[in-house]
Amino acid sequence: MSVHYRRATTVVWRESRGNVLVRPVAVDEITVLSGPGVDLWHLLVDEKTLDELADELAETYAVQSGQVSGDIRPVLDDLVTRGIVDRTVAA
Amino acid sequence: MSATTINSALRSIAAYGLPGSRPRFPDAPVDDATWQAIIEGVRLQRIAPLFAQAIAENSFPTTSHQASNAMELEREALTNALALEASLVDIAALLERAGTRFRVLKGSAVAHLDYPNPAMREFGDVDLLIHPDDIDRTVATLAGHRFIRRFPEPRAGFDRRFTKSVSMTGPRGHEVDLHRTLAAGGFGQRIPVGMLWAAPPGEFTLAGRQMSALGAEERLLHACYHLVLGNSPPRLVPQRDLAQMLLTGHAATDRVRLLAAAWQGESVVAHAVTTAWGNLRLTTDVPLLTWATTVTPRRRDARELARATSTNYSYAAQAVDSLRAMRGARRRLAYISAMAFPRRDYLGSRHAGFASRVRYAVSEVVTTRTMTKENR
Numbered sequence: 001m002s003v004h005y006r007r008a009t010t011v012v013w014r015e016s017r018g019n020v021l022v023r024p025v026a027v028d029e030i031t032v033l034s035g036p037g038v039d040l041w042h043l044l045v046d047e048k049t050l051d052e053l054a055d056e057l058a059e060t061y062a063v064q065s066g067q068v069s070g071d072i073r074p075v076l077d078d079l080v081t082r083g084i085v086d087r088t089v090a091a
Numbered sequence: 092m093s094a095t096t097i098n099s100a101l102r103s104i105a106a107y108g109l110p111g112s113r114p115r116f117p118d119a120p121v122d123d124a125t126w127q128a129i130i131e132g133v134r135l136q137r138i139a140p141l142f143a144q145a146i147a148e149n150s151f152p153t154t155s156h157q158a159s160n161a162m163e164l165e166r167e168a169l170t171n172a173l174a175l176e177a178s179l180v181d182i183a184a185l186l187e188r189a190g191t192r193f194r195v196l197k198g199s200a201v202a203h204l205d206y207p208n209p210a211m212r213e214f215g216d217v218d219l220l221i222h223p224d225d226i227d228r229t230v231a232t233l234a235g236h237r238f239i240r241r242f243p244e245p246r247a248g249f250d251r252r253f254t255k256s257v258s259m260t261g262p263r264g265h266e267v268d269l270h271r272t273l274a275a276g277g278f279g280q281r282i283p284v285g286m287l288w289a290a291p292p293g294e295f296t297l298a299g300r301q302m303s304a305l306g307a308e309e310r311l312l313h314a315c316y317h318l319v320l321g322n323s324p325p326r327l328v329p330q331r332d333l334a335q336m337l338l339t340g341h342a343a344t345d346r347v348r349l350l351a352a353a354w355q356g357e358s359v360v361a362h363a364v365t366t367a368w369g370n371l372r373l374t375t376d377v378p379l380l381t382w383a384t385t386v387t388p389r390r391r392d393a394r395e396l397a398r399a400t401s402t403n404y405s406y407a408a409q410a411v412d413s414l415r416a417m418r419g420a421r422r423r424l425a426y427i428s429a430m431a432f433p434r435r436d437y438l439g440s441r442h443a444g445f446a447s448r449v450r451y452a453v454s455e456v457v458t459t460r461t462m463t464k465e466n467r
Contacts, residue, residue: 010299016143
């Protein structure tokens with residue numbers, strides 16, 4: 001069983017001055033991503049697993065993939081809860 | 092700093108980042124009073140993202156407090172744009188379900204299709220071009236979802252046949268303008284609306300939904316019409332839009348000129364291009380600018396342009412110009428009848444009663460005649 005993440009299609013967003021502002025169409029709430037959050041947002045244009053995301057960010061920031069994985073898991077959970085990232089589970 | 096200098100700074104902000112622009116910004120952070128005047132202008136002209144960019148790139152000197160003030164303003168603009176786009180997505184879903192043909196106009200469409208980054212383009216409402224045959228259904232559909240019409244229809248069939256646009260306010264408080272055509276007055280009346288629907292659309296994606304806009308050349312012409320006929324004096328955003336399209340866009344000049352001729356709007360396009368280049372102090376030549384400087388408007392167009400660009404181009408004067416441009420005796424008669432004898436609720440929304448309307452109409456026509464005489 002693998003878990004994939006991707007930007008939700010039901011959001012609108014803008015990128016400006018190192019920040020990404022994302023808003024679900026149905027919810028009057030803006031989430032602001034900055035720093036590695038912006039890189040994460042860019043990676044989420046395609047469906048990816050936690051490990052794939054961690055590997056790519058680890059390469060960008062020259063750190064251990066395992067460390068990144070632990071850091072971004074709660075972030076992804078939060079973004080899923082906010083409705084701006086979709087999580088799909090494939091058998 | 093004088094009003095002229097503030098105005099000059101605002102024009103530089105509107106042109107910021109364009110190829111060939113020469114910003115005229117202060118050498119040091121301005122005093123509080125000047126700052127407030129600039130911020131007010133930036134807010135009014137909807138150029139907060141461009142101002143923030145100029146500050147972030149150290150082109151416009153600020154104190155740290157001023158810089159954070161400008162960044163807050165930009166954040167507000169972006170948040171508002173996202174709220175409007177959320178509304179647009181909802182409206183698009185409603186209209187698609189109702190089988191309405193529509194194109195996204197101005198703000199969101201231009202931001203996504205004509206700017207390198209949509210965050211650079213601020214906007215304040217949702218504008219849609221609606222197929223004339225679908226406009227009644229569109230109004231009914233939105234009214235069924237708690238959208239409130241700003242003014243009632245003057246007479247049954249007026250929206251479908253004559254109106255420039257119908258304004259409605261949605262349950263989230265956002266304004267949506269449903270356009271039948273792209274401009275008011277005679278120039279708007281001469282736009283062959285069918286051509287707008289026959290041309291291939293521009294497309295962009297919003298929240299996973301494919302949105303259709305006007306094609307690149309039609310968008311450019313619309314920017315010209317909005318610039319010249321929308322507000323007097325012209326707002327800075329349509330000038331920036333036009334310059335952005337001409338300097339970094341993909342519109343084919345030959346097709347723009349063909350469309351301008353078909354819309355009988357060469358004088359509008361020429362006036363728009365020379366105005367934008369003058370006001371934004373752009374130095375890069377583009378083929379349409381070269382052409383624009385050679386255009387001599389025919390007498391009818393010159394007169395109408397003078398009226399339309401004056402600060403008191405009233406609703407009544409627009410109606411007179413529309414009537415002049417209208418083809419077909421029956422169509423003209425229907426228009427006159429709707430204008431002269433609108434429904435009671437329309438009268439109530441705009442004027443206290445028939446007598447008031449007649450007085451208003453008489454004073455407006457007199458004004459129009461005087462202006463026409465002056466402009467001869």
